[in-house]
Amino acid sequence: MTLNYLVLVVCVLVAVAFVTLLERKILGYIQIRKGPNKVGYLGVLQPFSDAIKLFSKEQTSPTLSNFLVYYMSPVFSLFISLVVWMIIPYEAGLMNFEMGVLFFLCCLSLGVYSTMSAGWASNSKYSLLGSLRAVAQTISYEVSLALILLSFLLLVGGFKFELFILYQEKVWLLWMVFPLSYTWFASCLAETNRTPFDFAEGESELVSGFNTEYSGGGFALIFMAEYASILFMSALFTILFLGGSLFSVSFYLKLVGISFAFIWVRGTLPRLRYDKLMYIAWKSFLPVSLNYLVFYMGVKLLCFSVLLS
Template identity: 55%
Template sequence: MLTKLVTLLLMMIFSLVSVAFLTLLERKVLGYVQMRKGPNKVGLLGLFQPFSDAVKLFTKEFFFPMKCNFYPYWLSPGLTMFISLFVWGSFPYVYLIVSWKYSFMFIFTVLSIGVYFIMISGWFSNSSYSMLGCLRVVAQSISYEVSFFLLVLCLLFLVKSLIIGDFLVYQSNIWMIVTVIPIFMMILISFLAELNRTPFDFTEGESELVSGFNIEYGGTGFALIFLGEYLSILFSGMVITMLFMGGLTFNFTSYLKILFISLVIILVRGTLPRYRYDKLMILCWKSYLSIVLFMLIFYSSIFF
């Protein structure tokens, strides 16, 4: 029991450290995409830049809007980060902390809860900009969760298991990214919409919302929301690696796969412009949902 708790605690610590270096990677890559240097002053090649940013954010002055509902307003960023850490408990560890038979059900449940804390952040800030931002996030996340869960259900019909580890066994001969590449493309785009990343970052429409649901947060509150978002990026890389790229075999190549998916998400931000909100909803409800329902009927009729 003690070994499991220590492993879980170490996972949380290393996940937070990996977020720091993911932000550095993103700033470096976006810098070179725009033909400029990224952070390179603090430490060797800018390696300590994320930690100096963290110190700056966590030592900033505490402030809050006068008309906000204080306790929900201030608790929601911490709960957002906690949910992003908690979902990492589904990682298929060697010591099997929580790798039970229904690990995918656990992932679906926790990912569904995350949208509530974003809604609380925007609603209880009592600001019109944060309110519009949280409405956009809630509509976008709930819409793409429907197609995302159905897409994963197609894969579960193939593997006939809810255990993440069984995907490693199923892909021992050929990766699923080769056999079901349409599902891979749709899941990748659904993850971009779920994570509010470019080209679907409608919460941060600078011309109308400035920063969306988190506009009233600064310092510690902003840092916690930021950590939650980037932990979700790493988790999406882990899920895509498990589902389509041969799974995690607990060696160096497994972490390179997660790094590759994270790099793709960063490059999408550096190359694609923002989509239009009505087209985003049309893409989900008129295109993805109809395609996924047909695929679901197809896979269920073949394998059952």
């Protein structure tokens, strides 16, 4: 089991490297310019040169920073982003969580602490403001994500993600609950601090947000954690709404398609105002997810009453 998980981690890290290349290529085409094309054939080796450059750079830290927390925050962030991959039902000797949904929500909540501690430990007002924004944003959208998951748990009747794959053997949940899938995707953008919800890294007002004081390896770890989260959210979207066996090529094509959508949104949409972000979370997504939850509870109770009668 340990060996399988190590192989999984290596595969995720390699995938993260090439997702960065994919993003830079796609953004290049969207903005009508060339992406990376110098290192290796068509720029294929660019992610590796970036990694060598970042990890070989001098490690710096602000004089008045909290040294231990400052250095451990990026490590903890990447650790959480990799640990959460254990809930994916690979059917290949990895852990088969009976309460996979709860474990996912716990890891999602823990990810807030690494961002908050990174901003606080840097002892910079820009970093602190960026981390506070990220915490408020993440907590707000976690409520919608949890309510959407509760709706699906009533449908599939369990906490295992494997049940979602079995439930969608005939038809995708995407067609059955399209508004929830749209809400889930937008909430994933906010959870992973992606455009148009990247207020934790607002260049125009916060320099670079919570990671302003990080350079070299620390910045690389934060960067890797963000892209590992994007890949995981893409895989989770595929499991929840598009189904399919994890040993089929179609599953990974869907995963790449959702990852492409993350990048596409970044290349086309401008950043929103922060009050608009919070308005969408509490005035739009929350009522929609709550209404669906109440609807599914009513349907479930109705089915039980019919069966009992």
